[in-house]
Amino acid sequence: MPHDHHDHAGLSPSGHPYREDQDNSLSYWQAMEIAVRELMIEKGIVTAEEVAAQIDAMDARDPSQGAAVVARAWTDPAFRERLLADGSAASAEMGFDVGPMKLIAVENTADVHNVVVCTLCSCYPRNLLGLPPDWYKSRAYRSRTVREPRKVLAEFGLTLPENVTVRVHDSTADMRYIVIPARPDGTDGLDEAALAELVTRDSMIGVGVAKTG
Amino acid sequence: MQALEPGTPVRVRRMMPPGHVRTPAYLRGKTGAVERVLGPFGNPEQLAYGHTPDRLPLYRVRFRLGDVWPDAATPDDTLDAEIYAHWLEAL
The missing domain is CATH 3.90.330.10 (Nitrile hydratase alpha /Thiocyanate hydrolase gamma)
Known part of the structure; x- marks a missing residue:
């Protein structure tokens, strides 16, 4: 049973340390960004597609x-x-x-x-x-x-x-x-x-x- | 407001107002010279809060590193930053 071997606590099977999950709660400003974005979409000022397209355009440069x-x-x-x-x-x-x-x-x-x-x-x-x-x-x-x-x-x-x-x-x-x-x-x-x-x-x-x- | 000519010696005002300020704290009170005149641009201290901004000259001010940091290892290297008119006093 290869998976029973747990001597190297915290290490992957190849011997590397696992990276900690980044599952902290949202910061104040992250929550604010999501709230404003969702409100703007809800009110029809921008669409989710427009936001995604703008992010794609920034990433593509x-x-x-x-x-x-x-x-x-x-x-x-x-x-x-x-x-x-x-x-x-x-x-x-x-x-x-x-x-x-x-x-x-x-x-x-x-x-x-x-x-x-x-x-x-x-x-x-x-x-x-x-x-x-x-x-x-x-x-x-x-x-x-x-x-x-x-x-x-x-x-x-x-x-x-x-x-x-x-x-x-x-x-x-x-x-x-x-x-x-x-x-x-x-x-x-x-x-x-x-x-x-x-x-x-x-x-x-x-x-x-x-x-x- | 009379635009300051390039070369004019200036001091950055030593104020610490709250809010969205684009004048770095490390340059407040420091002395440099106008490198070039830019603008006019809307004052970000008003723009950031949705107010109609005053249109101000923006200056690129050149500082000697030795005038910014008294212990600079190479005092004659320079630092240029953009500073809005209301943050500068001509010397």
Whole structure:
């Protein structure tokens, strides 16, 4: 009877600990969200299908639109100027839905490295980059990036020389930020689509750099 | 309200009002300079409660890390944040 063997209490048959069930009761705000959503559906303001479709649309976004914007900026100097002057207008020009928030693009150079954080919550350029990674929403990232940015970047594997100024951008209000990473050396022969493949999500948050190939 | 020009030195007001405030507590009382002028945008302190908001200039203010944290390891690195006009006093 193989299932009678219970010597390793709390471990799965393969020897791993079971994860605890997350069956805590709802928080105040979770209950509020459900109540408001159900009331809005009941009153005919939105339908359950519309809510589900919006969640699907949010989940379907990924960083590829942001990468396309960066690759265009690397290859088209006039577009780069327009992107730095008005990030929303330049992204809309590429056919991307930029949403109600205004986009500011900040550019990494030989002297400046930019990194984005939202200390108050989790503001993030979701239209271009998709949902933020879990670490972006963590208290540790949010509080430490404005206090000791170079230490945080080093933990992501990015150690910057002293002569490079680090500029931290705290998305506190109506702006959203995207970092234009530096174009890697040795990529002169690549076209825009191949360049976009080098642009990682982390490089557009500023905790990484573009891939070299 | 007269818009503050980029480069204007400003101090963030040291107030602690209740409610939905988008001025981070760690920047209150700190001194920086206007990086660029944005807006006008509706005041989130009114918007959050369904009131018709005042339309205010929003500023990107650049702070030296050393002016935010006296013990900053790299004081000349910078921190930019968006601060609504009524939270700033020109110096």
